[in-house]
Amino acid sequence: MAPDEKELERKMDALARLAGGVAHDMNNMLGAIEGYATLSQRGLQPSSQLHSDMEEIRKAVARASSLTKRLTLFSSRQPAVKITVELPPLLEGLSARLGAGLPQEIRIERSFEPGLPEVQGDPQRLERLFSNLLLNAAGAMPAGGTIGLAAAEAGGFVKVSVSDHGQGMPPEVAEHLFEPFFTTKPKGKGAGLGLAEAYGIARQHGGRIEVSTAGGRGSEFSVFLPLPGKAVPS
Numbered sequence: 001m002a003p004d005e006k007e008l009e010r011k012m013d014a015l016a017r018l019a020g021g022v023a024h025d026m027n028n029m030l031g032a033i034e035g036y037a038t039l040s041q042r043g044l045q046p047s048s049q050l051h052s053d054m055e056e057i058r059k060a061v062a063r064a065s066s067l068t069k070r071l072t073l074f075s076s077r078q079p080a081v082k083i084t085v086e087l088p089p090l091l092e093g094l095s096a097r098l099g100a101g102l103p104q105e106i107r108i109e110r111s112f113e114p115g116l117p118e119v120q121g122d123p124q125r126l127e128r129l130f131s132n133l134l135l136n137a138a139g140a141m142p143a144g145g146t147i148g149l150a151a152a153e154a155g156g157f158v159k160v161s162v163s164d165h166g167q168g169m170p171p172e173v174a175e176h177l178f179e180p181f182f183t184t185k186p187k188g189k190g191a192g193l194g195l196a197e198a199y200g201i202a203r204q205h206g207g208r209i210e211v212s213t214a215g216g217r218g219s220e221f222s223v224f225l226p227l228p229g230k231a232v233p234s
């Protein structure tokens with residue numbers, strides 16, 4: 001592994017530990033706020049102002065909980081379950097579902113190597129990983145275009161690539177891509193957690209993500225998932 005990859009891993013592990021610790025404590029506090037708000041609401045007239053104020057508190061707690069859930073997801077060291085996963089049908093289903101929600105000008109072109117070996121993993125988390133990459137690819141092509149989704153065997157790994165023909169990334173963006181909360185999207189549009197999640201999930205599966213990008217010509221994110229029996233310790 002290249003020294004800067006090791007450095008990135010160390011940095012990401014530290015950030016993930018920090019985020020996971022904060023999320024865990026925050027979850028406990030949110031549980032208390034939610035519990036007391038619910039209890040207080042019970043003694044109030046549903047038509048009262050205080051009742052609707054309590055409802056606002058509960059909605060804010062729900063939003064905060066979904067954020068802490070994302071933080072816990074990428075900072076955990078193990079996938080929740082580990083079963084045999086056939087990637088082509090998983091990718092086929094996911095891209096069909098996501099594609100239906102994307103603008104018509106965006107097409108997903110799939111290419112899966114026949115007889116691709118299975119991997120061991122958590123299908124829900126793997127879907128989440130690939131869906132974050134596909135959504136980013138779509139976001140990089142506001143005027144539309146083709147997203148490439150390919151899967152093939154590559155030296156002890158299954159390699160899944162998501163490529164786009166968007167604007168690419170300048171080095172100052174590429175450098176921070178996987179950091180939690182790093183985003184170039186306007187406020188309210190992106191949390192900056194998609195790639196941190198993707199990175200964390202790849203690591204939980206003993207894999208890694210490689211990025212290549214060329215300004216103005218697009219980007220390619222390649223996820224390497226180890227074949228059973230060939231996993232390298234993460």
Ligand SMILES: Nc1ncnc2c1ncn2[C@@H]1O[C@H](COP(=O)(O)OP(=O)(O)OP(=O)(O)O)[C@@H](O)[C@H]1O
Nearest residue numbers: 136137140168183184185190191192193194195219
């Ligand atoms: N395919 C891509 N092309 C160009 N830039 C990208 C691409 N994928 C990611 N980026 C850049 O990396 C940043 C971080 O991506 P990430 O998915 O972590 O967060 P986000 O998309 O901004 O927000 P979220 O995924 O949480 O909704 C993006 O804001 C964007 O600047």
Ligand SMILES: [Mg+2]
Nearest residue numbers: 132136194195
């Ligand atoms: Mg994203």
